[in-house]
Amino acid sequence: MKSHDKSPLATQVVLYFQIHQPWRLRPFHFFDIGSNHDYFDTPDNEEIAARVARQCYLPANALLLKLIQKYPQLKVAFSISGVALDQFQRFCPEVIDSFRKLATTGSVEFLGETDYHSLASVVPGTEFEEQVLDHTAKLQKYLGVHPSVFRNTELIYSNAIGRKICGLGFNGVFLDGIGNILGTRSRHQLYHHPEDTGLRLFLRDYTLSDDIAFRFQEHGKKLTPEKFMTSLAKTPAHAKVVTLAMDYETFGEHQKKESGIFKFLEGLLTSLATSGRFHLIKPSDAVTTVLPAGPLDVPDTISWADTERDLSAWLGNDMQQDAFENLVQLGTRVKALHDAELTDRWRRLLTSDHFYYMSTKKSNDGEVHAYFSPYASPYEAFVNYMNVIHDFTGLVGAREKDLSVANEQEASLKAEAERREMHTPVWAMKLENSYEK
Template sequence: MSSQPNPTPKPMVLYFQAHQPWRLRPFHFFEIGTQGDGFDNAQNEAIVRRITRQCYLPANKIVLDLIKKFPQLKITFSISGTLLDQLKQYCPDGLASFKALAETGAVEFLAETDFHSLASLLPGTEFEEQVLDHVARLQEYLGVRPLVFRNTELIYNNDMAKKVHALGFNGMFLDGIDAVLQGRSPNHLYEHPEEKGMKLFPRNYFLSDDIAFRYHEFGKKLTVGKFMARLKSIPQEDQLITLGLDYETFGEHHKAESGILNFLHDLLVCFAKDKHHKLVTPSEAIQQIQDTPALHVPDTISWADAERDLSAWLGNDMQQDAFETMAHLEGRIKTLNDPNLTDRWRRLMTSDHFYYMSTKRNSDGNVHAYFSPYASPYEAFMNYMNVLQDFLHTVKEKEKEMATLPEKGALKAEAERREMHTPIWAMKLENSYEK
């Protein structure tokens, strides 16, 4: 009796999102107009040092050691520019550990918005500029050139994917939510309905959240055996499994004493030895999988909260007011063309600031409260607006200074440059390809 041949291993993409924002310091109403530094540098340093010690260094060592032992392991990372900058400034050993992963050739890094921002919701070219700045940062810090994109918090719709494709990327991640898939499986590689060659990776949120949110639930811990059993229950005809979760899950959200780092080690060993599944990078998946049906996503989705929409950041009047006030500064900031002011404005665009202002309740509210350094969403809103109003005073002072320059000075020159036919992001893209 002849034995049945083993099925072809099902490809899996496993990506980790690593991000830390530039948090704001307590900024009182009476400080508005002092043009002070609104960022809590001491807290930012303390937090990134703690997370590097508890998560990035030990988790990166596990991944690096196992890649050396099992070269077939392939891992994917999305690291925000704000975290890369903080690692460079406060934890160079943490940055070096990510570079060591990049040098293995077994790790693919994704592009995103440089400031983990809501820039994709703005008109104009801010989104493209931030994406290309992030590409440059990855090249500078890690020596890699990303080919696949993951937007902030998996914010996605058809039009955003068009912009991403125009920047030269051939793939993009989104959350595999039921409202979008409409009965189809998330375990496939899809394609944009109009942009041929733009592949779409829906995240299997149920399996991903098993680790991120349900590792320790109801007094019980998820075991590698249970997770692998759930993985193997996926129908054989499903072609690609995409898992995605915060990297801080390993050692920060779940502490080392919970066993989470051992879980990561044992899970990767199982993946390396599993005959039914194999880890691949997103670029490898795009090359290997030919059957990619179209996926139409006209409405904006994300991976946040039960709604999986924009309500995590723009769900109440406070969030909308803060976002619109920040967004209305764009034209003035771009005209001034001051790198320091642009950097500060973009730090204020980071999605976390608006996430802290959420007034949701129940399980979603608990998650928002866990991440927030504020006692309440109202305190988060007031503090943000105080910092923003003080920043506006700095902008006004800079505008007065620029107004005293000769007629052909920097202010007018920058305005003329912004009216050129070729947008800034297109020039950056052209320079990037030349390199």
């Protein structure tokens, strides 16, 4: 990577794309409770995965591969949730193949995250660690890669979460570069965790990122690579790292092909690859080459969602909190059963999207919530989710009963065995016998 000219003024650009598809719940009526335990058996999941693969993942990956072959200095990263990988494997395995091809170019890095794109980082206990390690194993299994930089669900982050991430062996993590954690400091630097100084913090430039993701066609005007590069060039000369991050679905799904989004992506990546001032860099390389500007303290939990940039997109209202508390409570019971299938179900229910659908926020944020939601209203999302929770609770209860019966049987067997056994050691029996004589 040192082959390219590296003037002292060069600014590194880290670009990552997020990919996620939840296991959506099927419509689950009150009368389904106790009689039908297929929560995720809906054609929606397959249809959506196949559609987005066709419109976005496959054409975008093909474009990326072509460009990387032309410009080997082009570097990008992907953050792909484990549930998305599982659905690709099942519904459209060619997507996995196309990512594996990208992985072998050496220009593409894959980030760690929670396996189920879940709210595990706010669940008490070790759920977070378990899901992160599972996700790491999944990346190895599907793509043959090992992540060293982390991106939590929806950029949920705090000092405490950073500590856990560091403990899992990651040396970098992404945050949203919001004002109330940075104060007057620049988001165009790398920082480190206040205590775990080995953990580098990347701060997403949400203005530049959202210019592409949300404002590609605003007010009838389209963004061009030139316009974007002009905005990018306005970053101060001493800027060390510019972090751009967005949904990969922006390309071909949120913005359809007809909008010219792929032309834009091609132009943008070409401009970045051939720019004198800006150099694309993989996150793991940035961690080792860019000196941190100092510690960054994040005492309260932040995220990249909504205007509030906190947890309110998922746990803001009573319905979300009640549903979440019910699920967390159920979690301890599920784990005690040591049943992989039940644990998988429980984790799918912990995926952040289900809670996102229950948001009752109004205005712009509400529209974004509604765009992603398969439900007519947050109330229906909640009722459907709770119907599933009710059924799942019944399922767990039945399994617990089976287990306690099995345990009882085992215990009584043991007791019986003990009762029949002579517990006196042989030497003592001998001794006893000698006394009698």
